[in-house]
């Protein structure tokens with residue numbers, strides 16, 4: 001054979017690695033056991049993509065969840081990460097403890113509308129009030145999917161189950177609740193809007209404090225029919241994005257100017273920027289009263305407004321508010337953590 005034989009150009013190219021030297025495949029997890037077409041699996045893919053694009057090493061992640069089809073999601077990404085599958089509705093307490101002990105991890109919580117807005121509502125409001133540093137994703141399908149499709153507290157009044165049962169109660173708006181309780185990053189999205197979702201997830205991962213993402217995630221088995229307001233068709237037909245989301249990580253130089261009239265540029269605490277191309281000319285995502293008004297407008301007009309509804313990057317998180325130093329408790333020595341005989345004697349003396 002001649003030495004000038006052309007090189008084999010059909011040789012497969014190595015998949016691209018990120019700054020952590022990992023390919024997107026290395027952010028994968030177990031094979032999903034959810035129904036084919038479930039919105040939750042689409043969200044899993046976007047979480048995986050966002051972690052990869054942010055070059056977050058999987059072992060630096062604490063995956064937290066409760067109970068439900070949605071709460072199984074944490075098994076399907078970053079299988080080299082840490083994980084805790086808590087009791088139904090109790091993920092916030094476990095996540096709070098984990099973050100107090102080891103804030104060097106990025107906590108990603110995945111919950112359902114039942115897990116968060118029904119049984120877990122009491123825990124959820126205190127997580128928001130405390131501003132626990134974590135990404136909190138609600139995979140919202142308006143039903144308890146795992147227990148065969150009963151209405152949850154986020155189901156809209158008037159929506160119907162396949163059996164014909166009508167929901168008479170008003171829905172809890174998780175975004176409005178989060179803004180009211182002081183959450184500093186509040187977004188709404190749809191599992192079918194992948195580009196928007198990845199941008200919002202990256203911003204949430206760079207945010208300090210609780211970042212809430214309320215994502216409509218259709219349950220194809222129990223709540224995807226025409227009289228449901230949590231179906232693929234309804235969400236696709238009604239989605240009105242309020243911005244186009246751009247995310248610029250801290251290590252990338254910002255070279256393009258922006259027009260403050262039509263674009264909003266928000267610097268997050270790690271130096272990343274979230275750039276919002278406004279599709280609603282006057283909307284300011286840093287204005288709390290505008291954000292609450294938008295949620296209300298969305299309810300009254302039955303519109304499905306998506307995007308970054310509210311952001312307050314400078315807000316102090318629970319660790320700062322609690323006066324904890326930057327050293328994680330988990331890496332402190334026993335000598336520093338135990339008070340010792342002298343200190344105990346002094347306490348006992350003071351109690352006499």
Ligand SMILES: Cc1ncc(C[n+]2csc(CCOP(=O)(O)OP(=O)(O)O)c2C)c(N)n1
Nearest residue numbers: 068069070088112113114115143144145146
């Ligand atoms: C204490 C307790 N109460 C009730 C249940 C039964 N249960 C399991 S999952 C679930 C609801 C899940 O709904 P959601 O959080 O919306 O998740 P989805 O399955 O819809 O993703 C319920 C009521 C339970 N496991 N534990």
Ligand code: SF4
Nearest residue numbers: 035038069145219220
């Ligand atoms: S029952 Fe619904 S929520 Fe659960 S896996 Fe199936 S489609 Fe998804």
Ligand SMILES: [Mg+2]
Nearest residue numbers: 112113141143
């Ligand atoms: Mg649900």
